[in-house]
Amino acid sequence: xxxxxxxxxxxxxxxxxxxxxxxxxxxxxxxxxxxxxxxxxxxxxxxxxxxxxxxxxxxxxxxxxxxxxxxxxxxxxxxxxxxxxxxxxxxxxxxxxxxxxxxxxxxxxxxxxxxxxxxxxxxxxxxxxxxxxxxxxxxxxxxxxxxxxxxxxxxxxxxx
Amino acid sequence: xxxxxxxxxxxxxxxxxxxxxxxxxxxxxxxxxxxxxxxxxxxxxxxxxxxxxxxxxxxxxxxxxxxxxxxxxxxxxxxxxxxxxxxxxxxxxxxxxxxxxxxxxxxxxxxxxxxxxxxxxxxxxxxxxxxxxxxxxxxxxxxxxxxxxxxxxxxxxxxxxxxxxxxxxxxxxxxxxxxxxxxxxxxxxxxxxxxxxxxxxxxxxxxxxxxxxxxxxxxxxxxxxxxxxxxxxxxxxxxxxxxxxxxxxxxxxxxxxxxxxxxxxxxxxxxxxxxxxxxxxxxxxxxxxxxxxxxxxxxxxxxxxxxxxxxxxxxxxxxx
Numbered sequence: 001x002x003x004x005x006x007x008x009x010x011x012x013x014x015x016x017x018x019x020x021x022x023x024x025x026x027x028x029x030x031x032x033x034x035x036x037x038x039x040x041x042x043x044x045x046x047x048x049x050x051x052x053x054x055x056x057x058x059x060x061x062x063x064x065x066x067x068x069x070x071x072x073x074x075x076x077x078x079x080x081x082x083x084x085x086x087x088x089x090x091x092x093x094x095x096x097x098x099x100x101x102x103x104x105x106x107x108x109x110x111x112x113x114x115x116x117x118x119x120x121x122x123x124x125x126x127x128x129x130x131x132x133x134x135x136x137x138x139x140x141x142x143x144x145x146x147x148x149x150x151x152x153x154x155x156x157x158x159x160x
Numbered sequence: 161x162x163x164x165x166x167x168x169x170x171x172x173x174x175x176x177x178x179x180x181x182x183x184x185x186x187x188x189x190x191x192x193x194x195x196x197x198x199x200x201x202x203x204x205x206x207x208x209x210x211x212x213x214x215x216x217x218x219x220x221x222x223x224x225x226x227x228x229x230x231x232x233x234x235x236x237x238x239x240x241x242x243x244x245x246x247x248x249x250x251x252x253x254x255x256x257x258x259x260x261x262x263x264x265x266x267x268x269x270x271x272x273x274x275x276x277x278x279x280x281x282x283x284x285x286x287x288x289x290x291x292x293x294x295x296x297x298x299x300x301x302x303x304x305x306x307x308x309x310x311x312x313x314x315x316x317x318x319x320x321x322x323x324x325x326x327x328x329x330x331x332x333x334x335x336x337x338x339x340x341x342x343x344x345x346x347x348x349x350x351x352x353x354x355x356x357x358x359x360x361x362x363x364x365x366x367x368x369x370x371x372x373x374x375x376x377x378x379x380x381x382x383x384x385x386x387x388x389x390x391x392x393x394x395x396x397x398x399x400x401x402x403x404x405x406x407x408x409x410x411x412x413x414x415x416x417x418x419x420x421x422x423x424x425x426x427x428x429x430x431x432x433x434x435x436x437x438x439x440x441x442x443x444x445x446x447x448x449x450x451x452x453x454x455x456x457x458x459x460x461x462x463x464x465x466x467x468x469x470x471x472x473x474x475x476x477x478x479x480x
Contacts, residue, residue, distance in 0.1 A: 097217075100217070100221055108224065109224070112224040112225045112227070112228055113228045115225050115228075116225050116226065116227075116228035116229045117228070119225075119229070119233075120229070120230075120233070121233075124236050124237065124239065124240065127237055127240065128240055131217075131222075131240070133240050133241045133243070133244070134241065135240070135241055136241045136242050137241065137242065137245075141242075145238070145239055145245065
């Protein structure tokens with residue numbers, strides 16, 4: 001046990017506890033990819049079960065699956081396509097929020113791309129509903145915005 | 161640095177030791193600032209909804225998503241709410257959309273471009289139909305793809321043999337061009353149009369086209385009518401195209417002009433730019449100089465240089 005401190009972290013596993021009380025194991029090298037987790041490990045030690053109050057048992061296994069592939073360098077376009085294939089919009093959102101919370105950059109970027117793809121060519125109203133955002137502009141800001149949009153792509157003649 | 165992380169992790173612990181709401185009621189405390197370590201603070205006061213919402217995300221997270229969208233959509237979404245508006249003007253979003261050599265482009269196109277303009281404003285400025293060389297050329301960035309396009313006018317932009325002889329050539333005013341006039345050929349033995357351009361094209365492959373209309377179009381009682389009385393001679397021999405670059409690329413091709421009544425883009429050839437950090441000089445010509453017969457009834461608008469991928473993606477470039 002005393003020798004553990006000096007051994008490399010590559011084969012060590014970290015215990016993560018979700019907000020709904022379930023525990024999952026992850027390799028230390030994969031945990032390193034999630035900066036929030038790594039910070040908690042740095043501060044609390046790697047023998048403790050790391051609490052992740054904002055991540056739940058529904059999504060954490062998926063995230064672990066992603067990083068398991070990442071540390072072995074096996075993330076391919078096919079894998080990524082499979083990864084999101086059966087996820088509905090809400091599930092992608094939850095994963096995205098979790099990746100944000102965990103500061104898991106690679107997954108975060110990948111999901112940003114995926115969400116952008118899902119919203120491609122969709123109307124403004126669709127995007128509004130998707131993000132659940134309400135218009136919080138003041139009337140002055142609204143009119144300023146209309147002016148801005150008026151000149152932003154003005155003067156472009158469409159080709160014929 | 162260590163102390164900060166230590167404190168922030170303690171903060172996580174204390175904040176979340178009270179019973180946490182159920183999964184379906186995710187409701188981030190709008191004043192909680194843990195992501196404010198790097199990002200701006202959470203937006204406030206969205207109503208609790210039944211599913212997870214992204215409305216509470218800091219603007220840098222919104223920016224990360226919209227960075228993968230195309231520019232027109234990004235501009236549309238600026239109207240959603242404040243976070244989207246702020247995210248849509250984030251420099252890093254637009255940095256990736258700009259042509260890599262945009263500094264060179266700005267220097268070439270504008271006399272004195274304000275240096276502290278945000279990247280989005282730089283992008284929209286480049287997307288306008290910018291004039292070059294006294295208005296004889298127009299250059300713009302295609303707003304959806306961020307790729308550079310160029311048009312060279314037949315009026316003083318291109319060199320047309322015999323253009324000053326009004327028995328052969330005239331300039332006619334039109335609304336059907338990016339320029340206000342196009343050159344109209346009644347007849348000639350020697351049909352030759354030459355052009356050249358020296359410009360810092362971003363690295364990539366480009367296609368050169370001549371936009372041509374057989375017949376003369378005009379409006380009659382509001383309807384477009386085409387007069388083809390002068391159209392002749394194009395079916396006897398094909399038109400020859402040639403293209404040269406200063407780094408030794410050369411391409412030659414030929415084709416017959418056809419389809420009176422429509423503006424058609426005739427593909428003259430392609431060239432590749434390896435390095436966007438220097439200026440590329442391109443010369444090109446279109447000729448039909450078989451002096452056994454005359455040819456005429458042709459409107460020449462301009463020469464266009466488009467990224468080669470537009471041949472597939474833009475319907476108007478379905479070339480002959």
